[in-house]
Amino acid sequence: RNASALGTPKVPNIKWEDVGGLEDVKKSILDTVQLPLLHKDLFSSGLRKRSGVLLYGPPGTGKTLLAKAVATECSLNFLSVKGPELINMYIGESEKNVRDIFQKARAARPCVIFFDELDSLAPARGASGDSGGVMDRVVSQMLAEIDGLNDSSQDLFIIGASNRPDLIDPALLRPGRFDKLLYVGVNSEATYRERILKALTRKFKMHEHVSLYEIAQKCPPNFTGADMYALCADAWFRAAKNKVLGTGSNSSLNDQPDSIVVEYEDFLEALRELSPSLSMAELKKY
Numbered sequence: 001r002n003a004s005a006l007g008t009p010k011v012p013n014i015k016w017e018d019v020g021g022l023e024d025v026k027k028s029i030l031d032t033v034q035l036p037l038l039h040k041d042l043f044s045s046g047l048r049k050r051s052g053v054l055l056y057g058p059p060g061t062g063k064t065l066l067a068k069a070v071a072t073e074c075s076l077n078f079l080s081v082k083g084p085e086l087i088n089m090y091i092g093e094s095e096k097n098v099r100d101i102f103q104k105a106r107a108a109r110p111c112v113i114f115f116d117e118l119d120s121l122a123p124a125r126g127a128s129g130d131s132g133g134v135m136d137r138v139v140s141q142m143l144a145e146i147d148g149l150n151d152s153s154q155d156l157f158i159i160g161a162s163n164r165p166d167l168i169d170p171a172l173l174r175p176g177r178f179d180k181l182l183y184v185g186v187n188s189e190a191t192y193r194e195r196i197l198k199a200l201t202r203k204f205k206m207h208e209h210v211s212l213y214e215i216a217q218k219c220p221p222n223f224t225g226a227d228m229y230a231l232c233a234d235a236w237f238r239a240a241k242n243k244v245l246g247t248g249s250n251s252s253l254n255d256q257p258d259s260i261v262v263e264y265e266d267f268l269e270a271l272r273e274l275s276p277s278l279s280m281a282e283l284k285k286y
């Protein structure tokens with residue numbers, strides 16, 4: 001996909017309370033984005049340099065969700081680009097894509113540019129093994145664009161995400177660029193999973209006997225947020241199916257569809273069929 005084919009930036013509809021757990025990261029990222037917005041004069045006086053955030057950690061832990069939530073919370077437009085989407089084999093096209101992204105974001109201020117898979121966009125120069133030096137030029141263009149965000153762009157933010165921050169060109173991580181590294185990981189405590197389950201089932205109607213804490217205790221300790229999303233979606237689907245089939249407490253077919261009540265049993269059945277997307281050993285690598 002070409003950068004020009006990207007959608008129009010708009011404020012996402014992910015709410016702050018849709019992100020479960022991750023309290024410290026949430027606080028840090030909000031400060032980084034909200035403080036300069038609230039205190040423009042202070043931040044443009046040169047006392048504080050702009051700062052970009054890099055969210056790193058295993059897949060499915062809420063990095064994208066968090067970036068969207070901060071944009072929603074601060075009423076910022078959100079422009080998302082996956083690293084590989086910018087790379088084009090034709091000479092000059094990749095740099096142009098990078099320029100286009102920043103141009104588009106400037107036009108949509110206040111705006112967040114979210115660079116997913118930042119490592120694939122910016123592997124350390126000279127190490128990418130591409131003979132034509134495409135990646136080197138992309139990194140150079142990225143650096144030029146980021147450094148070019150002057151005082152008048154206080155309301156333009158860069159957030160990156162990566163599973164492999166070690167592969168990112170160190171120049172991109174220097175002060176004023178993606179200089180705020182925030183780890184987004186998995187916590188093996190049940191209370192932590194409970195908070196994510198709470199966020200995910202925020203809009204569910206649940207039977208009064210459902211204890212999210214008990215469900216959290218039954219989940220493997222290496223369950224990621226994405227695994228818990230799968231669990232909740234499957235539990236809801238089972239409840240909906242029971243309603244159609246006329247079993248369980250959803251047996252009245254005259255009920256409105258929005259009155260599907262998810263039961264403890266639905267979660268247990270869903271849990272039995274699910275296995276963690278990352279093993280303990282894989283998780284420890286991040």
Ligand code: ATP
Pocket residue numbers: 018019020021022058059060061062063064065066116161162163196199200224225226227229
């Ligand atoms: P990737 O590295 O694969 O891009 P990611 O860290 O960006 O992963 P997300 O796309 O944010 O992961 O998460 C995938 C889905 O998992 C989310 O849409 C959400 O439904 C669920 N999820 C993950 N983490 C959380 C969380 N902390 N709270 C609530 N839901 C979560």
